[in-house]
Amino acid sequence: MMDRDDATHSSEAQSSAAHGGLMDAIYRNQRHIYDATRKYYLLGRDRLIADLDAPDGGTVLEAACGTGRNLVVAARRYPRARFYGFDISEEMLKQARRNIDRAGLSDRITVAQGDATDFDPQALFGVAGFDRIFISYSLSMIPPWRAAIAEALAHVAPGGSLHVVDFGQQERLPGWFRAGLHAWLAKFHVAPRADLEAVLREAAEAAGATPSFGALHRDYARYGVIRR
Ligand SMILES: C[S@@+](CC[C@H](N)C(=O)[O-])C[C@H]1O[C@@H](n2cnc3c(N)ncnc32)[C@H](O)[C@@H]1O
Numbered sequence: 001m002m003d004r005d006d007a008t009h010s011s012e013a014q015s016s017a018a019h020g021g022l023m024d025a026i027y028r029n030q031r032h033i034y035d036a037t038r039k040y041y042l043l044g045r046d047r048l049i050a051d052l053d054a055p056d057g058g059t060v061l062e063a064a065c066g067t068g069r070n071l072v073v074a075a076r077r078y079p080r081a082r083f084y085g086f087d088i089s090e091e092m093l094k095q096a097r098r099n100i101d102r103a104g105l106s107d108r109i110t111v112a113q114g115d116a117t118d119f120d121p122q123a124l125f126g127v128a129g130f131d132r133i134f135i136s137y138s139l140s141m142i143p144p145w146r147a148a149i150a151e152a153l154a155h156v157a158p159g160g161s162l163h164v165v166d167f168g169q170q171e172r173l174p175g176w177f178r179a180g181l182h183a184w185l186a187k188f189h190v191a192p193r194a195d196l197e198a199v200l201r202e203a204a205e206a207a208g209a210t211p212s213f214g215a216l217h218r219d220y221a222r223y224g225v226i227r228r
Contacts, residue, residue, distance in 0.1 A: 014143060016088065016115045016117070016118070019088060019115075019142075019143070020088040020089060020090075020113075020115070022189065023087075023088050023089035023091070023092070023141070024089050024090060024091045026089075026188060026189065027066075027089050027091045027092050027095075028091045031067060031091055031092055031094070031095040032095075034066065034067050034069075034095065035067055035069050035099070038069075038137075042136070042137045043216060043217050043220055043221050044165040044216045044217070044221040044223055045069075045070055045073075045136050045137070045165060046073065047165070047216065047223065048070075048134055048136060048163050048164075048165045048223065049070060049073055049074045049077060049134075050077070051163060051225065052074060052077075052078070052132050052134065052163060054074070054077075054078035054081035054131065054132055055081065055131055056080040056081065057080060057081070057082075058078075058081045058082070058131035058132065059081065059082050059083075059084065059127055059129075059130045059131050059132075059157075060074060060078070060081050060082070060083050060084070060130060060131065060132040060133075060134070061083075061084045061085065061086075061121070061125075061127075061130040061132070061133045061134075061155070062074075062083075062084075062085040062086075062133075062134050062135070062136065063085075063086065063114075063116040063119070063133060063134070063135045063138065063148065063151075063152050064086070064087055064088070064116050064135060064136075064138030064141075064142065064148075065085030065086060065087050065092075065096055065111060066087060066089075066092045066095075066096065066138070067092060067095040067096050067099055068085060068095070068096030068097070068099045068100050068109065068111060069099065070134070070136055071083050071085045071096070071100065071105075071109050071111070072099055072100060072103045072105060072109070075103075075105050075108050075109050076103075076105075081131075082108060082110075083105075083108055083109040083110070084109070084110050084111070084112075084121075084124075084125045084127065084130070085109065085110075085111045085112075086111060086112045086113060086114035086116075086119060086124060087111070087113065087114070088113065088114070088115050088116070090113060093111055093112075093113060096111050097111060110125055112124045112125065116135070116138065116142055116148040116151065116152070117142065117144045117147040117148050117151055118147070118151060119151065119155075121155050128157075129155050129156065129157035129160070130155060130156060130157060130160060131156075131157055131159070131160040131161075132156075132160055132161055132162075132163065133152045133153075133155060133156050133160070133161075133162050133163070134162070134163040134164070134165075135148065135149075135152060135162075135163075135164050135165075135166075136164075136165050136166075137165065137166055137167070138166070139164065139166050139193055139196065140166050140167050140185070140190045140191055140192050140193060141188075141189060141190055141191075145193060145199075146199050146203075149162075149164070149199060149200065149203050150203055150206075153203055153204075153207050153209070153226060153228075156226075156228050157228075158228055159228060160227075160228055161225055161226060161227045161228065162225070162226045162228075163223075163224075163225050164196070164200065164223070164224045164225075165216075165221055165222070165223045166192065166193065166196060166221065166222060167181075167185065167190070167192035167193075167220070167221060167222070168192065168215050168216070168219040168220055168221050168222040169192060169194055169219055169222075170218070170219050170220055171215075171218075171219040172215075172218035172219050173218050173219065173220065196222050196224065197213045197222065197224065200213060200224040200226060201213070203226065204226045207226070207228065208228075209226045209227055209228045210226070210227045211224060211225070211226050212224065212225050212227075213225075
């Protein structure tokens, strides 16, 4: 019998183009209400941004940047860093470009289309590596999410860090809440990754880097940092 994770692995064969098409279909209409609604349940994003501590003149990448909401908040917080983001969905990127333009940050934030499981930052942005890379509430939507962690870590510059926030397992919240949340998220092709901590720790060990990990809001969300 296949468990949830085996099922996820079997769908990892889905092509990048097909997955991008699925994301476009999910977000074609949602993108207009995304920022207004997600602020109530994508918890921990601002904590991640506060912890980035982006250095002056440094480079920061968000893999799977969606509407660009995080990039805009981060660029305001770290006015002397340069920001980059990519997403597999052109629909989300339309919204990101609009949001970045409205914020007057087009000269400091560059976005492009790319797949988090296999991206070339030199080709996308003319940048070899980044001082900070972050992935926010996207590993739960990327079937080969382990590959996305390895790929991101490979593009963190020496001395830099990878920051991740995503849904937890709600272990310290009522069972009915967890069951309801997971059923609702599944409708949007979102699967909280129960072994996120183990996979981040393995990736850190393989890279000779230092991991730290924690739960937020009674395990509503989980949060990890790998420092190279
Ligand atoms: C829930 S949204 C999160 C957006 C943003 N990071 C945030 O915190 O608001 C998930 C995003 O992941 C993107 N995505 C899914 N699979 C991807 C992949 N393989 N590569 C790049 N982006 C991907 C989706 O298009 C979507 O924009």
